[in-house]
Amino acid sequence: MLKYKEKILTTTAVTLLALSLLNIQALGLLNTPWIRLSLLFILVGNLVYKKKSAYIPQFITNTSIKEEKKDITEKSNITFNDVAGLDEIKDEMNELCDFLVNPNKYLKIGAKIPKGVLFYGPPGTGKTLLAKALAGETKATFLYASGSEFVEKFVGIGASRIRSLFEKAKKNAPCIIFIDELDAIGISRSVDNNSERDQTLNQLLVELDGFNEYDNVIVIAATNRMDILDKALLRPGRFDRHVYVGNPSVKAREAILKVHFKNKPVKNDVDIASLAKKTHGMSGAHLANVINEAALLAVKHNLNEIGNEELNQALIKTVAGIKNKTTVLTDKEKHIVAFHEGGHALVGSVLNNDNIEKISIIPHGKALGFVLNTSSEDKFILTKEELKNKITILLAGRAAEEIIFKEISSGAQNDLVKANEIASAMVCEYGMSHYKNKTFNKREDFSSSDIINEEINTILDDCYNMANSVIYENINKLHKIAEILLAKETINGDELDTILKSA
Numbered sequence: 001m002l003k004y005k006e007k008i009l010t011t012t013a014v015t016l017l018a019l020s021l022l023n024i025q026a027l028g029l030l031n032t033p034w035i036r037l038s039l040l041f042i043l044v045g046n047l048v049y050k051k052k053s054a055y056i057p058q059f060i061t062n063t064s065i066k067e068e069k070k071d072i073t074e075k076s077n078i079t080f081n082d083v084a085g086l087d088e089i090k091d092e093m094n095e096l097c098d099f100l101v102n103p104n105k106y107l108k109i110g111a112k113i114p115k116g117v118l119f120y121g122p123p124g125t126g127k128t129l130l131a132k133a134l135a136g137e138t139k140a141t142f143l144y145a146s147g148s149e150f151v152e153k154f155v156g157i158g159a160s161r162i163r164s165l166f167e168k169a170k171k172n173a174p175c176i177i178f179i180d181e182l183d184a185i186g187i188s189r190s191v192d193n194n195s196e197r198d199q200t201l202n203q204l205l206v207e208l209d210g211f212n213e214y215d216n217v218i219v220i221a222a223t224n225r226m227d228i229l230d231k232a233l234l235r236p237g238r239f240d241r242h243v244y245v246g247n248p249s250v251k252a253r254e255a256i257l258k259v260h261f262k263n264k265p266v267k268n269d270v271d272i273a274s275l276a277k278k279t280h281g282m283s284g285a286h287l288a289n290v291i292n293e294a295a296l297l298a299v300k301h302n303l304n305e306i307g308n309e310e311l312n313q314a315l316i317k318t319v320a321g322i323k324n325k326t327t328v329l330t331d332k333e334k335h336i337v338a339f340h341e342g343g344h345a346l347v348g349s350v351l352n353n354d355n356i357e358k359i360s361i362i363p364h365g366k367a368l369g370f371v372l373n374t375s376s377e378d379k380f381i382l383t384k385e386e387l388k389n390k391i392t393i394l395l396a397g398r399a400a401e402e403i404i405f406k407e408i409s410s411g412a413q414n415d416l417v418k419a420n421e422i423a424s425a426m427v428c429e430y431g432m433s434h435y436k437n438k439t440f441n442k443r444e445d446f447s448s449s450d451i452i453n454e455e456i457n458t459i460l461d462d463c464y465n466m467a468n469s470v471i472y473e474n475i476n477k478l479h480k481i482a483e484i485l486l487a488k489e490t491i492n493g494d495e496l497d498t499i500l501k502s503a
Ligand SMILES: Nc1ncnc2c1ncn2[C@@H]1O[C@H](COP(=O)(O)OP(=O)(O)OP(=O)(O)O)[C@@H](O)[C@H]1O
Pocket: 082, 083, 084, 085, 086, 122, 123, 124, 125, 126, 127, 128, 129, 130, 180, 222, 223, 224, 256, 259, 283, 284, 285, 286, 288
């Protein structure tokens, strides 16, 4: 970015040059060739300066950098009471709490406290919240920085920002530095070669090595992509404590819902435990969002309390996106969507004991229809068969389309992406291909790419064939589901059960 003064100079030079080239008589002196030449010099000089500033030594650019972007410093008033369902992690963090509050106790005995803690796991699971709660509990300063803020075009700027972040932390100790999206700077140097990023990462490593127990600073970082982090970051003395923060279990979801229902008026018949069951697979952020959406709907409906109706609508909105009133489907498209969603629901009910909560062909967000599948139990291990069933259900939408219309459509795009992801994980990560127990590194092991693709294809083909045979065996039920969907646009779980039993 050009600085303000340079900008004014450039703009003025361009304007005057343009006017003088137009030979406007009133400009008199400006129209002389040597003035034109000088203006041209100023202009070219400025543009060259702008380009070169990428290579200007840090000591020149340092001051302006510090002013440009400020990391957020705050005293957090969030405590561990605001973080629900992560009890083991909270227990583990108590040690860090004690260190920040009573550092001398540890220093006297020569105990080493981890300098860096890495939270990893899917988005929205409470990683930032945990770090803020640690700051709140200990009254430490909370310094927030996002990894992506350090990724700059100009060499040296990111590194300089890292340096000032750590300086600031030491000045404000006890302090917690929280670096969100660590992968933006910490991506392995073998995966991405970029000299600016390398300098930034090197500076982070230097800083992590540079501060000591007496500084009373703890660095917490978060990432959704632990797999791509540079190994140097994870060495002892750096981010050597790794804490997985995953999606909440049913009990944890109940606890999180309770935290977010606190201070909100709720109707008596709202059953939080059953809402927790229905929200399988959702993160804490999703749950917070469901309750907030329900509260907004209650206001919209002029109600004083949040009820089941608002919660159900908010749930659908969170899962499938906002009801999309502008998408008007043609009759043919409606038929395709009805059979597609019917295919998912039918194969889902036959293969799985999951409860289907709702099937809809009302467009929500980008989806033209959806099947809301809610009450599956929490599972931490999936068998090969369960994974294949998941793929089969995902492919059942397209299979139904092909059986009924003898052609396939673009409507299965999202299903295919998910099915391919699962199949790829089965082959590369879980050792579930013909090369039993062998795992593959898709990104690095190019010589195996043909094998990987063939194995993924085999799984996808098997599952597609399975979806086809389940649909053929139950073709009357599929027709019935589609017929009712076309008439009523939505079918709830009980209605689906009746159709499946009767057809
Ligand atoms: N365990 C939890 N208890 C209570 N609320 C939670 C919990 N987890 C998430 N939330 C809610 O979700 C919001 C977002 O969570 P947070 O920002 O901590 O997620 P994150 O793991 O840092 O996500 P990302 O990886 O996307 O940065 C929180 O502000 C809070 O409202």
